[in-house]
Amino acid sequence: MKELVTIILPVFNGEKYIEQMLNSIYLQDYRPIEVIVSDDESKDKTVRIINTWIKKRYMNNISFKFIRNKKNIGLSGNISQVVKYVHGKYLFLADQDDLWESNKVSEQVNYLREHIDCEMCICDRSAIDERNRIVCKSLMRYEHINFQKRDYREVLTHGSQYPANAICLKTEHLNKIFPIPSQVCEHDTFIAIMAVHYGNIGYVRKPLTLYRIHDNNLSGNYVFEFNKNLLCLVFTIVKTLKRTNKRNTIDPIIIKEELKKRFNENTIEFSANMYEKQPKSLFIATIKYCWENSHRWKMFV
DSSP states (O other): OOOOEEEEEEESSOTTTHHHHHHHHHTOSOOOEEEEEEEOOOSSSHHHHHHHHHHHOOOSSEEEEEEEOSSOOHHHHHHHHHGGGOOSSEEEEOOTTOEEOTTHHHHHHHHHHHOTTEEEEEEEEEEEOTTSOEEESOHHHHTTOOOOOBOHHHHTTOOSOOOGGGEEEESTTHHHHOOOOTTOSOHHHHHHHHHTTSSEEEEEEEEEEEEEOOTTOSSOTTHHHHOOOHHHHHHHHHHHHHHHHHHHHHHHHHHHHHHHHHHOOOOOOOOTTTSOOOOSSHHHHHHHHHHHHGGGTTTTO
């Protein structure tokens, strides 16, 4: 019998795409699966949609646990609090806006079975728009990310290359990898740094996650490639830079504290390109960002 796989799906005001994501999980060619959906006090119709969806589905070797938070605790907290309910040998993190190829779970589980030196693997991703049209077939190739395995030292020099919606993680050491401190901005990079203590991070060359790009993306990724409105572009860039500056200031401090606490490490140095210092002036930072990324303008449109 195949090993149980757990999928954590944190949601917040996701009424627009949540049903598509649930269908995507349900249509996976792998069984058995347990799905833990955790709603972070949504104000829209998300909860109603999820409850209706669960009632309509015949659960063939797949179980659903639906948790509703009494107050909003943020994405990192929402993920961390449900880890205690995980029973699977492998863990996936899903985003409410995305879609998955039907072989995503089976491909990534098989990779970890075959590469016993790896604690975690990342799949390639395609980018889709609001109508599910593919606008970029391979984001790893677009970003020129190599597919070589990475050990601990290499992870410390390559930040933001471990998207949560592409992760498959062994669950043997979850108590050391989680919880994610609530102040951390990039929870996926935090997970990668903690997980790589127990094995390498590998890469599956197939685009198995369909990453949806739209106006309300939390990360603001690919704003140049996809944004048609100049005013909206500037607004998103400013929001992204504020978040990036917060990440570059806070995340290294918290991660160092957690590494000392969890692994007794005291001499951690991150590469300059992982947590790059931004200009103090937001105006200058915006001009710099636009100059460095202007070649990406409307590449996905």
